[in-house]
Amino acid sequence: MRAICWHGKSDMRVDTVPDPKIEAPGDVIIKITTTCICGSDLHLYDGYMPTMKAGDIVGHEPMGEVVEVGKDVKKLKKGDRVVVPFTLSCGKCWFCEHQLYSCCDTSNPNAELARAQMGHSPAGLLGYSHMLGGFPGGQAEYLRVPYADVGPIKIPDGLPDEKVVFLSDIFPTGYMAIEHCNMQPGDTVAIWGCGPVAQFAIRSAWMLGAGRVIAIDWVPERLKMAQDGKAETINFEKEKVYDKLMEMTKGRGPDLCVDAVGMEAHGGGSIDAALDKAKASVGLATDRPHVLREAIMCCRKAGTISVPGVYAGLLDKIPMGAAMNKGLTFKMGQTHVQKYMPTLLNKIETGAIDPSFVITHKIPLEEGPAAYKTFRDKKDNCIKVVLKP
């Protein structure tokens, strides 16, 4: 089959690789009908995620049709149409029983590698490094899906791929970024980034009762999409984010600050960000956490910082003194996708949201490598790429 494979920094290629096979009785194989490129894939593309190997199949936002079923699988049969969450979860461990699916204790076969880095291993993820399982990803024609009775959700006929495929990751991710933060009705939510994850966080904030949503970026078409979602916006290149947020909230600061940017933040000319960039370029830093610092400084006292943005390692110069003395709460994590899929599928079915609004590029799988560059460089008004194998 054809699949997009990682070959190093800024080097994705479409390779011919062996078709996946059933390896465990709980697996299914799906023929992929739609799959996407995510901001998280950019961290692989830009060489920020450790433990990638040349030839690794990437991609973690797939959907398709079940074509083979392992002998222990009960919930799926050949011909079912499913969306697959990027988090692989056993469904049986303490964490899965508590719906903390991205913390599954058993799905990462390379748990030792993760433990050495993080103290404990989170769940295995599709197409996202050897430390997180070394599972072949879903930017391919076919995919092996482990734990098939726990992950994939069946899609009723009549809903096109474009409306439901983002249940695999970015819609639940934007939703959880708000939902697990104990937001109160009427709260002001500030969201750093206007990428796809942030776009869903904006819409989820409204669904969950926000009083005001403010979104921050510098890419005009992304700011425009945020405004279409009824957010007020700040262009960080033109205005000082802290000053503007204080002006907008009369010095109080937003109640909930969401970092939907993660480890590759741009600095808008700030000194801390210039230092991050210099250190990262010579391997002395693992992440560029400018947004996290800014969110901590802007958040109102006793407010909450929500971090859906991905970080990889040890972060530099985090204003922990400010966070502690202001009494902030931190919420973060890879998304517990399985927990949110049924609720969010229902919102799509009832017409409360049509997630396809975020798609700007729909292209053949073969054009994937070029699309990585377009997406990373924010060219051609690119916000979300959907691939058709």
Ligand SMILES: NC(=O)c1ccc[n+]([C@@H]2O[C@H](COP(=O)([O-])OP(=O)(O)OC[C@H]3O[C@@H](n4cnc5c(N)ncnc54)[C@H](O)[C@@H]3O)[C@@H](O)[C@H]2O)c1
């Ligand atoms: N927690 C999870 O499970 C999960 C799931 C999916 C994605 N993610 C992460 O969420 C983040 C966003 O993903 P995406 O697909 O939207 O990515 P993206 O790269 O398309 O969007 C990031 C946006 O942040 C903006 N940005 C950069 N610096 C900024 C700054 N200083 N202030 C404000 N905005 C700034 C960029 O211009 C861009 O529009 C990534 O880190 C991704 O890895 C996490």
Ligand SMILES: [Zn+2]
């Ligand atoms: Zn993703």
Ligand SMILES: [Zn+2]
């Ligand atoms: Zn588990």
